[in-house]
Amino acid sequence: MIKIIRKVFIFFWKDLKNLFSYKLGSVLYAFSIFIPLIIFYFLSQLVGDEALPYISKYSLEYFPFVLVGLAFSNYFIFGINSLSASIRNEQMMGTLEAMLSTPTSIPTIIFSSVIFDFVLTSLQIFLYILFGKYIFNADIHFHKIIPMMLMLFFTITSFGTFGIISASFIIVFKRGNPLALLITQSSILFGGVYFPFEMLPGWVQLFSKCLPMTYSLRGMRLLLLQNAPFSEILPDLLFLVIFTMIFLPISIYIFKFSVNKAKKDGTLIQY
Amino acid sequence: MEKNKVISVECISKFYPTEVGLMRIFKKARLIRALKSVSFNVYEEEVFGILGPNGAGKTTLIKILATLVLADTGKTTMFGYDVKQNPYDIKNKIGIITGDERGFYWRLTGRENLMFFGTLSNLSKTELKKKIPYLLDFVKLTKSKDIMFKEYSSGMKTRLQLARALLTKPEMLLLDEPTKSLDIEGKEKFKQLLKEPILGKKPTVILATHSLEEAEAVCDRFMILKKGEKVIEGDIEDIRNFLKLSNHITISFSARNTDDLKLIIKDIKNIKSLTSIEEKIIKNTADLNIRYKENPVDFLTTLIAFCKNVEGCEVLSLNVNSKDLKEIMHLILDIKKV
Numbered sequence: 001m002i003k004i005i006r007k008v009f010i011f012f013w014k015d016l017k018n019l020f021s022y023k024l025g026s027v028l029y030a031f032s033i034f035i036p037l038i039i040f041y042f043l044s045q046l047v048g049d050e051a052l053p054y055i056s057k058y059s060l061e062y063f064p065f066v067l068v069g070l071a072f073s074n075y076f077i078f079g080i081n082s083l084s085a086s087i088r089n090e091q092m093m094g095t096l097e098a099m100l101s102t103p104t105s106i107p108t109i110i111f112s113s114v115i116f117d118f119v120l121t122s123l124q125i126f127l128y129i130l131f132g133k134y135i136f137n138a139d140i141h142f143h144k145i146i147p148m149m150l151m152l153f154f155t156i157t158s159f160g161t162f163g164i165i166s167a168s169f170i171i172v173f174k175r176g177n178p179l180a181l182l183i184t185q186s187s188i189l190f191g192g193v194y195f196p197f198e199m200l201p202g203w204v205q206l207f208s209k210c211l212p213m214t215y216s217l218r219g220m221r222l223l224l225l226q227n228a229p230f231s232e233i234l235p236d237l238l239f240l241v242i243f244t245m246i247f248l249p250i251s252i253y254i255f256k257f258s259v260n261k262a263k264k265d266g267t268l269i270q271y
Numbered sequence: 272m273e274k275n276k277v278i279s280v281e282c283i284s285k286f287y288p289t290e291v292g293l294m295r296i297f298k299k300a301r302l303i304r305a306l307k308s309v310s311f312n313v314y315e316e317e318v319f320g321i322l323g324p325n326g327a328g329k330t331t332l333i334k335i336l337a338t339l340v341l342a343d344t345g346k347t348t349m350f351g352y353d354v355k356q357n358p359y360d361i362k363n364k365i366g367i368i369t370g371d372e373r374g375f376y377w378r379l380t381g382r383e384n385l386m387f388f389g390t391l392s393n394l395s396k397t398e399l400k401k402k403i404p405y406l407l408d409f410v411k412l413t414k415s416k417d418i419m420f421k422e423y424s425s426g427m428k429t430r431l432q433l434a435r436a437l438l439t440k441p442e443m444l445l446l447d448e449p450t451k452s453l454d455i456e457g458k459e460k461f462k463q464l465l466k467e468p469i470l471g472k473k474p475t476v477i478l479a480t481h482s483l484e485e486a487e488a489v490c491d492r493f494m495i496l497k498k499g500e501k502v503i504e505g506d507i508e509d510i511r512n513f514l515k516l517s518n519h520i521t522i523s524f525s526a527r528n529t530d531d532l533k534l535i536i537k538d539i540k541n542i543k544s545l546t547s548i549e550e551k552i553i554k555n556t557a558d559l560n561i562r563y564k565e566n567p568v569d570f571l572t573t574l575i576a577f578c579k580n581v582e583g584c585e586v587l588s589l590n591v592n593s594k595d596l597k598e599i600m601h602l603i604l605d606i607k608k609v
């Protein structure tokens with residue numbers, strides 16, 4: 001266990017060094033993350049009270065509503081892209097092969113490869129919420145810490161399954177997964193990032209109800225914006241737990257299968 | 272003493288599909304043969320060479336041993352573990368040089384790269400702190416240890432690979448053309464390393480190389496591959512025997528009289544490594560046609576010494592025809608072509 005923690009830590013350290021070696025890049029990155037926030041602040045002013053009837057279940061204003069959507073959809077984008085981007089990169093640098101010739105298990109490699117991006121994304125989300133609350137005066141509550149943590153944890157594990165499957169695709173087919181973009185965009189569209197999914201026609205809502213994004217956002221909004229009791233978000237949490245329990249093992253299995261496939265094809269290392 | 276068998280390869284074959292992208296869904300992949308029914312054993316502490324022209328399957332074989340490529344058929348066991356079933360147990364015991372310049376993080380320094388991969392190999396922080404400076408010094412990278420990997424020259428990259436391979440004190444080194452971009456000094460040092468290992472117990476070494484000279488200098492046994500098939504395996508003597516090759520020399524010399532000539536010939540006949548001799552004596556000159564199994568230089572030295580022992584003896588002509596590994600290789604590869 002200690003060995004695994006040290007491995008995770010060394011990955012984090014490696015990625016941090018790597019980021020800091022692009023000095024200008026990291027500064028620009030830090031600035032760019034706030035731009036969407038500002039855009040949506042002004043957009044909310046424009047939307048005004050018209051939106052209220054649709055979102056009243058969650059919030060009294062549009063800005064806090066979209067802020068939470070924006071923040072947590074970042075987790076989805078992280079979840080689906082981070083692992084495949086990192087694996088693709090390592091495959092081309094030859095470091096994937098190098099790390100697979102060390103006694104390091106595949107789940108450790110998966111987890112360690114994304115840990116840095118995860119921390120970075122979380123930091124970004126945390127700053128979003130913090131800025132939203134204190135600079136733009138959004139009505140956000142931080143009272144339900146434990147339910148929030150649980151919600152967050154299972155949000156990440158559910159979103160992560162998409163990422164692991166997407167990375168498996170990359171390992172075998174050596175190119176970006178065309179489905180990843182489709183899944184991301186449709187999750188944003190149907191999962192209620194910018195507007196509540198209840199606004200969609202009834203039959204489309206059925207589709208929304210299959211997406212973990214829908215449950216994650218609803219739970220988070222209820223907690224952060226309504227200070228809802230735990231019992232109210234329990235169904236959402238349960239969906240994410242079950243989703244994780246079914247799809248996480250499946251996705252890890254698919255990933256291992258792809259690594260073996262790559263070992264058969266001789267494509268662990270690529271140009 | 273019978274040595275332990277550490278690698279046993281039984282009849283492995285490997286075919287690569289040509290189509291590995293999305294296209295394979297639509298069209299059946301054509302297969303390229305990389306290895307076909309190759310079997311061999313390697314024993315503890317041995318330096319085992321894998322020789323063969325480009326595309327012979329050397330790299331494929333090394334990667335199969337490193338568990339990085341899976342063979343289609345056959346069975347490979349290392350240290351008693353099966354490469355498919357127990358890759359982790361095997362990875363704990365091997366160090367590898369892949370012959371590829373990549374495999375490191377370009378934006379980390381040499382030292383940082385070693386830290387990273389050392390940690391992945393389960394070394395503790397204290398071990399790393401001790402070993403990394405030592406190995407960096409050993410591969411002469413101490414001065415450039417804090418330069419980013421992308422700024423290293425090819426030779427430096429290879430040397431860093433060597434340092435990484437040695438970090439874990441592996442029981443086995445898998446080396447794919449390790450001296451490809453080393454300078455003369457580096458090559459010499461490398462040969463030395465295989466003979467007198469720096470890290471305690473002598474590892475078993477598998478060395479894939481093009482350099483016959485290098486193989487002859489460091490390998491205990493070799494295997495020659497051609498188009499994925501094993502042509503022959505053994506030490507240089509085995510290979511000579513297989514081909515019924517012995518070194519061949521023709522010499523003619525004169526002496527003051529026939530008795531002196533006979534004296535010299537008697538001496539020559541007593542040389543142990545001699546396998547056959549034909550003699551023709553005309554007056555006071557002798558023509559000898561000799562076959563022997565020994566290093567040509569040593570044999571010649573003995574031969575000339577015998578002649579010099581007898582006063583008035585003069586060597587008239589000498590024709591040495593030795594088969595070194597290079598010729599053997601040509602011979603073998605040609606035989607198979609027919």
Ligand SMILES: Nc1ncnc2c1ncn2[C@@H]1O[C@H](COP(=O)(O)OP(=O)(O)OP(=O)(O)O)[C@@H](O)[C@H]1O
Pocket residue numbers: 265266267287288289303304305323324325326327328329330331332
């Ligand atoms: N990843 C791969 N995908 C498809 N074919 C491959 C792959 N790797 C090797 N091959 C093919 O397999 C055969 C054996 O290649 P291999 O690299 O093992 O030879 P080698 O003896 O190492 O050659 P070299 O001396 O050039 O390094 C070659 O015909 C090569 O084209």
Ligand SMILES: [Mg+2]
Pocket residue numbers: 329330331370447
């Ligand atoms: Mg090769």
